[in-house]
Amino acid sequence: MVDWLVNILQTYPELAVFLAIGIGFLVGPIKVMGFSLGSVTGTLLAAVVIGQAQISIDSAVKSTFFILFIFAVGYGVGPQFIRGLKVDGAREVLFALSVLALCLIVPVVSAKIAGLELGYAAGLYAGSQTISAAIGVATDQINQLGLSAEQANTYSNQIPVAYAVTYIYGTIGSAIILAKIGPRLIGVDLMAACKEYEAKLSGGEDVETGGGIVSAYRAIEARAFEIPEGSELLGQPVKDLLPGVRVYAERLSRGGKIVEVDADTVLQAGDVVMFSGRRGDLVGALEPSLKEADAPELLSIPSEKLDVLITSKDVHGKTLDELSKMPQARGVYVSKLTRNMIDLPLLPGTVLHRGDILTILGSKRHVEAAIAEIGYADRPVDTTDLAFVGWGIFIGGVIGTLAITMGGFPISLSTTGGALLAGLLLGWLRTVHPTFGRIPAPSLWLMNTLGLNVFIAVIGISAGPGFVAGLQQAGVALLLWGIVATSLPMIFSVYVGHYVFKFHPAILFGACAGARTTTAALGMIQEAAQSRIPALGYGMPYAIGNTLLTIFGMVVVLILS
Numbered sequence: 001m002v003d004w005l006v007n008i009l010q011t012y013p014e015l016a017v018f019l020a021i022g023i024g025f026l027v028g029p030i031k032v033m034g035f036s037l038g039s040v041t042g043t044l045l046a047a048v049v050i051g052q053a054q055i056s057i058d059s060a061v062k063s064t065f066f067i068l069f070i071f072a073v074g075y076g077v078g079p080q081f082i083r084g085l086k087v088d089g090a091r092e093v094l095f096a097l098s099v100l101a102l103c104l105i106v107p108v109v110s111a112k113i114a115g116l117e118l119g120y121a122a123g124l125y126a127g128s129q130t131i132s133a134a135i136g137v138a139t140d141q142i143n144q145l146g147l148s149a150e151q152a153n154t155y156s157n158q159i160p161v162a163y164a165v166t167y168i169y170g171t172i173g174s175a176i177i178l179a180k181i182g183p184r185l186i187g188v189d190l191m192a193a194c195k196e197y198e199a200k201l202s203g204g205e206d207v208e209t210g211g212g213i214v215s216a217y218r219a220i221e222a223r224a225f226e227i228p229e230g231s232e233l234l235g236q237p238v239k240d241l242l243p244g245v246r247v248y249a250e251r252l253s254r255g256g257k258i259v260e261v262d263a264d265t266v267l268q269a270g271d272v273v274m275f276s277g278r279r280g281d282l283v284g285a286l287e288p289s290l291k292e293a294d295a296p297e298l299l300s301i302p303s304e305k306l307d308v309l310i311t312s313k314d315v316h317g318k319t320l321d322e323l324s325k326m327p328q329a330r331g332v333y334v335s336k337l338t339r340n341m342i343d344l345p346l347l348p349g350t351v352l353h354r355g356d357i358l359t360i361l362g363s364k365r366h367v368e369a370a371i372a373e374i375g376y377a378d379r380p381v382d383t384t385d386l387a388f389v390g391w392g393i394f395i396g397g398v399i400g401t402l403a404i405t406m407g408g409f410p411i412s413l414s415t416t417g418g419a420l421l422a423g424l425l426l427g428w429l430r431t432v433h434p435t436f437g438r439i440p441a442p443s444l445w446l447m448n449t450l451g452l453n454v455f456i457a458v459i460g461i462s463a464g465p466g467f468v469a470g471l472q473q474a475g476v477a478l479l480l481w482g483i484v485a486t487s488l489p490m491i492f493s494v495y496v497g498h499y500v501f502k503f504h505p506a507i508l509f510g511a512c513a514g515a516r517t518t519t520a521a522l523g524m525i526q527e528a529a530q531s532r533i534p535a536l537g538y539g540m541p542y543a544i545g546n547t548l549l550t551i552f553g554m555v556v557v558l559i560l561s
Contacts, residue, residue: 006053013461016509020047020457028156030438034528035172037447038520040132040456044164047457051464062458066136067419070453071393072444073546074423075135075430077340077357080543082428083435092511092540095493095501099515100545102489103242104552110481116162118142118560119155119262120474123162125556128485130170130518133458133546135159140414141557144403157463160456161470166482177490178509178530185491186498188505194531197226197506201349201533220333220361222250224298225290229269232289239263239330245285246324247277248331250363260365263330274298275360276331296457305335305361307441311375321348328373331366335359339539341441342522344545345532353539355431357441376434378441381481388426388437389447396422420550446532476484490516507537514541 009016024043029036039047048253082091107128111121122138125131142155183190193316227233233241238249238261243453249261253272259265267273272293277280310316315323337344337352346351352358357378360370371377400418413421430437439447460467493512497503503511504527513521514537525534 009050009053009055011399012501013055015063016047016050016055016461017054017057017457019133020050021453021462024453024457030094030337031232035175035399038171039359040453040501041167041171043340043453044160044456047165047460048160048464048467050226051461051467053444054465055460055461057457057461059114059462062266062462063399063415065451065458066133067393067397067416067453068447069450069455070136070416070550071389071396071419071423072439072447072451073550074420074425075427075439076423076444077427077543077546078424078427079174079431080340080539081424083353083355084113084540084544092537092545093248093301095497095503095511096477096515096541096544097548098165098496098500099489099493099512099541100548100552102492103516103549104555106488107485110554111560112483114477114481116474116477116559117155117158119472120162120478121560122155122553122556123159123164124166124478124482126159126483126553127163128170128482129164129489129516129549129552130174131546131547131549132163132456133550134162134556136416136429137414137453137550137553138557139459139552140556142561144412158474159469160459160463161467162474162478164467164477164483169479170486171482171518171520173486174490174513174516174518175524177487178494178512178521179187179447179524182490182494182509182512183505184526185494186505189507190509190525190529191531192530193505194533197533198345198347198531201329201345207406209371211493220276221279221282222274222299222301223282223286224272224274224293224295225286226293227267227269227271227273227290231267231269233267235266235270237264237266241267242285245334246283247275247285250274250276250366253518258298265329272298274301285350291407299446301361302364304364305359305380306367306371308358308370308371308374309376309378309431309434310352310356310358311404311434312373313354315352316354318352320346320350320352323352323458326373328370330369332360332362332370335361340542341445342538343532344535344544350536355428362493375431381438381440383438384440384443385436389439392422392426392437393419394550397419402484414554415529417551417554420547424547453469497507503537506531506533510534510537511541517542517545 020043023046025039028039029043107125113126116124121404126134135385138159139156142152251258251260251274254268272295275286295393298483320334334346337346338357339353358374396418397415400413400415403412426437490512493515497511509525510522513525522535522538526532
């Protein structure tokens with residue numbers, strides 16, 4: 001049976017790749033004491049085991065999928081990254097750069113002291129900083145050093161060995177330092193700090209019951225009420241009826257005719273009016289003085305729930321509370337806010353950025369009016385602009401092949417670096433001119449996930465035969481120096497963020513996790529804080545970190561070669 005399977009995998013190596021991915025995604029998410037290997041590491045280890053069968057896979061396969069992955073990474077963080085290069089967000093950028101400098105320096109120094117060979121050093125960097133993309137960039141740069149094919153292959157095969165040894169602590173250690181040890185280092189109660197910050201952003205409103213724009217979406221209802229003689233709602237525009245309460249008159253029945261209401265409509269006695277709003281607001285503001293009417297024809301109103309890509313300069317930098325007071329926000333409710341695929345807390349003081357995805361709902365006419373002011377409707381579709389993807393990767397890759405020689409070594413972005421740059425620019429342009437370059441969120445996730453994991457599977461299968469020997473040769477030293485390379489930058493980031501950059505503790509640890517692009521650590525921080533508030537500090541450092549940590553894979557090779 002074993003011989004038959006080995007023969008199948010050797011004859012059809014593409015099946016070995018998908019077997020590794022299948023096993024990796026099966027065992028990777030399994031948690032032991034609250035931690036898991038993750039799908040990428042699970043795929044790598046499965047591929048290493050499968051690789052013992054001496055399976056040969058064309059290197060073009062891994063390059064193709066990696067360049068797809070790296071373009072998707074750039075596309076996803078492009079809006080935040082470009083924004084970070086401007087004045088806006090300068091403090092977050094400087095903080096991220098200070099942390100990232102140590103994320104480069106400590107692994108390089110550790111590798112020097114330990115006397116690690118070039119491949120092990122690059123793998124130590126990639127694993128300790130949990131940046132899988134650096135494997136591909138470092139491999140590309142090793143292949144450009146002018147080494148013999150045998151030497152280049154030896155170094156390339158060392159990378160996944162060191163990555164596998166150091167990645168597990170890189171993930172677990174970062175999470176423990178930031179979520180458990182970090183708050184004690186600066187003497188703060190993380191849960192209390194988040195509650196304080198939440199109260200600040202809520203503008204004094206009861207966060208639990210949810211006032212304003214924050215949580216109206218939780219129980220949106222439409223109900224009809226009859227307006228009697230002498231009602232205090234008569235004689236004034238509907239926009240002034242209930243100041244401070246997000247309850248809206250949507251349409252009314254008058255004289256047997258249904259009339260669409262706008263902000264300046266004045267109610268008359270005998271009108272039957274459809275109001276929308278959070279159930280608690282409807283009950284508290286209208287039920288005590290009005291009689292509910294049975295008006296199914298009035299309540300039958302087209303409604304819509306859509307994701308909206310924020311592209312407007314006027315909306316960028318506004319808080320949710322400020323957005324809710326714009327005329328176009330009338331009758332529109334927010335249900336979700338996403339930045340870099342991370343859900344942010346919905347609080348009045350939460351600031352919106354171009355490139356964010358805002359999920360809104362309400363009557364169709366109100367939603368369409370809001371979209372015209374906010375940005376571009378990201379309506380569910382099944383298609384990706386593959387012409388955009390293809391040309392973007394091709395042009396970026398060609399630019400990446402251009403090289404200059406320094407110190408006898410050719411230096412270039414490489415095709416993967418060029419694709420990353422193209423993704424950054426095109427992802428940003430998408431927020432400026434959203435009429436082209438559409439990559440739906442599920443497609444972007446697939447490009448990210450499948451691209452990276454096929455690459456990792458091919459790396460593991462190719463390195464499999466020498467993996468055990470490499471682990472025996474450098475395992476203990478790699479593990480110990482990996483702990484150093486992971487821990488020092490994270491401890492440093494906590495102190496610098498608190499004492500130098502003066503971040504509020506509620507967002508400090510999210511910013512630290514963002515700079516190191518460790519989403520697992522952010523999850524543990526939010527769990528410890530029992531709040532989503534730390535995610536507010538994650539976005540900008542993540543965009544900078546995801547880009548530079550990848551490029552640093554090339555820098556490590558150049559320094560140590």
